[in-house]
Amino acid sequence: MTLRVYNTLTRTKEEFQPVVPGKVGIYLCGPTVYKPAHIGHMVGPVIFDTIKRYLTYCGYEVTFVINITDVDDKLINRARERGMTVEELAREMTQDYFDNLELMGVETVDHFPRATEHIAEMQQMISRLIEKGYAYPLEGDVYFEVTKDEDYGKLSRRSVEEMLAGARVEANERKRNPADFALWKKSKPGEPAWDSPWGPGRPGWHIECSVMSMKYLGETFDIHGGGLDLLFPHHENELAQSESCTGKPFVRYWLHNGLMQASGAAKVGGAHDRHGDLVDQLAAQEANKLAGSKGADSVKGLFEVFPPETVRFFILSTHYRSPIDFSEERIAEIGKGLEGFYRLIETYQRITGKDFYALETATRRNDSPPLPEEPADFIAEVQQLRDRFFEAMDDDFNTGGAVGTLYELRRAINAFVNQRQLEGAGRSDRQAMAAFEAAMRLLKELANILGVFRRPVQKPAGADDEMVGRLLDLLVAIRAEARKAKNFAMADKIRDELAKLNVTLEDRPDGTIWRRN
RNA sequence: GGCGCCGUAGCCAAGCGGCCUAAGGCAGCGGAUUGCAAAUCCGCCAUCGCGGGUUCGAAUCCCGCCGGCGCCUCCA
Known part of the structure; x- marks a missing residue:
């Protein structure tokens, strides 16, 4: 069985082949920590957490990195509004992000590098780009010169000519080319600044990801993830500057996830399009308000209404490359679907007296214990469902399909419990009980890959x-x-x-x- | 305007040329079970936006049309 992934760079599904056999590096573009996380910020982490879980299960040793952008115009503005330092704001919002990740069951991240902790490395990379002739300083700024990069635009499939044609009036007309982007930005008085060979300033947006990804994963690494909205210009520029700097391929597989949208209107938390007329914009805003009344604002608000696990299941119920329509109705529906699993788990605990959540299950596919031989028909069905689960995951991490097989497994087990009367007299049937337990252990093993059913859902708590x-x-x-x-x-x-x-x-x-x- | 994506049952959704007279979930309907319920199980519920074409064969490939959406602004 081979794993195939859709690579944005080639626009095709390719067989997954890591740079170093047995090892995988994943870099995911993280948040700019200037406001509380909204539901859209959780999509990428949940997806790539699941991808890491699956790759690990398949036997790979995976390093997973999510960066934290903690210096940026938005941070500067927001901090000023709130009368605090950029550092304080970043710390607060980073904590909010971490809290939400934990609730969502995103627990496989190995490094969360912060931009401000890698300024020196960024400056080194910028210097190298200048030396190599790909970048030029200009009045305290430093720009990457896109025309020096032969294959600039290969990721998002744009040509420099097109961008020139469609270019808007730039604030800085001294740039050699309107499409040139900043590697280093001169700071204005009162803004966070670091000394540099080009004067006091701060890094441009894209450079941090190049530096930090290569630092933790090597100059050529396996998987780079992010929302589809980052394809251009962020990833394009990241790719250009990285490959220009090292002369090596930057990333093997670019994986882009679809964006969370508010009821098909506009993506959650995003700006509105500048081509639409006013009516469209208002409609989109209205839709955003209605559908995003909880999650679009902050995940915390959403979690007051829905268990995080339900939100995670919701995200994984559709293919990662598709956009997801966010609505509370939809999440409530997913919650109903989940209840059946919780009841089965309770049934299991009643029948066996064991704690489902404490069950030890295989974390690697090769360690997965063989299923019992009997009863043959039930075991055959379970086995088939397991195979279909892997088939789905091997096909570009088709979690939607995998979730479907989990539901079928639930149905099969319930039917078996009924048929063998395991809640009654059948409990003394050792063969049936062994098969039941094995099937439940498999359910847990597979659910673990998706990062669900790991611990009991929290009931509404009360002192009484x-x-x-x-x-x-x-x-x-x-x-x-x-x-x-x-x-x-x-x-x-x-x-x-x-x-x-x-x-x-x-x-x-x-x-x-x-x-x- | 440029580049790109999507359109499968009431709703969500898998499907990537034959295993599809199309998974799974929610809702609905019928049945088993139950003192009645609940829960569970069994069954029913789509010819794949529209029109052409390629092919022995298409939801799956190509063309056109209609409809929705994204990027082209440091939004994940």
């Missing part, structure tokens, strides 16, 4: 929880007596009244359980 639980147990016990006495009127009344309080009762073969909705 323990007491509530005891009271519910008491009501259930009283109701059981009523049912025994065939006093169904009373039994139903208890159940109906509890339903009004959002407590659902289930009379199962081996007893009644209650669940708070």
Whole structure:
């Protein structure tokens, strides 16, 4: 089975072949930390976290880097507005970003390099580019000269001529070419500044990613990720300056994820297009407001309404290259789908008395234990679903397809539990129980690759929880007596009244359980 | 205007030339199960935007049209 990935550079699916056999380097463009993260900022990290999980599972040793842009015009402006230093603002928003990543289950990142911690390296790279004739200083700035780079535009498939034709009036007309971009920017008084051979200033936007990616992953590395919106100019420029500097290929596979959009109107948190008329802009803004009432603003707000795991599942339910329409309805729908998994997990824990979340499962495919032989038909089905899960993941990380097989696995296991009456008399059937447990372990193993079902979903917490639980147990016990006495009127009344309080009762073969909705 | 992407059931979505008389989820309908429910299971629910073409064969490739969207502004 071979892994194939869609490479933006070649616009085709290619067989995945790392630079160094057995090892993979992934660099993902991270956030500019000037405001709280919104849902769109979570898409890339969740996707590439999943990609790393899968590659690791496949046996690769993976290094995953996400950069933090902590110096930038937006930071400077926002910090000024809030009456704080750029450093303070960056620290606060970086923490917000980390908090959200943790909640989303993004936990495979090895390095979070900050731009401000790599100024010296950036200056070295800029100097090299000047020496090699690809860049020129200009009144305290330094620019990369795009016409010196033979294949400039190869990633986004633009030619310098086209860009010249469509170029708008530039603020700085002294640049040799309007498309030339800044490597180093002279600072104005009061702005953060670092000394440099070209005078006090700060780095341009693209240079940090070149420097930090190559520092942690080497001059040629495997996977560079980011949102589709970064394709041009950011990635194009990153590619140009990196290859001009080293003379080596920069990145093997460019992977771009689709953007989160608010109900098909406009991407979340983005600026509005300058070609549309005013009406369109207002409509887009309105749609943004409506659909993005929670997540478009900040992820934190969204998490007050939906468990982070549901949001993660939502992101992974569609292919990473497709745009996703964000809406609370959609996420609520995904949440309903997930509930079935949680119930199966509870069923498992009831039947076996084991803690599903504490189960040790294989983290590498080669360590995956073989399934039992019997019962053959059930095992065959489980095996087939496992294969289809991998087939999907091998096909450009098709998490949507993989999620589908997880649902089918759930269905198959539930059917098996029913058929063998594992909640009742069948519990003593050791063969059936072994098969059931193996299937559940596989479910966990596969879910781990997607980064879901790793720990119990947090119930709405309250100080009275323990007491509530005891009271519910008491009501259930009283109701059981009523049912025994065939006093169904009373039994139903208890159940109906509890339903009004959002407590659902289930009379199962081996007893009644209650669940708070 | 330039470059590019997308259009599959009520909604979301996989599918990348034959395994598709098209996964999966949500909603809906019928049934099994249940004292009744809940949960679960079984079954039903699309010919793939439209029109041409290529091919023995197309949702999948090509052309045109219609509709939606992105980038061309330091937005992930």
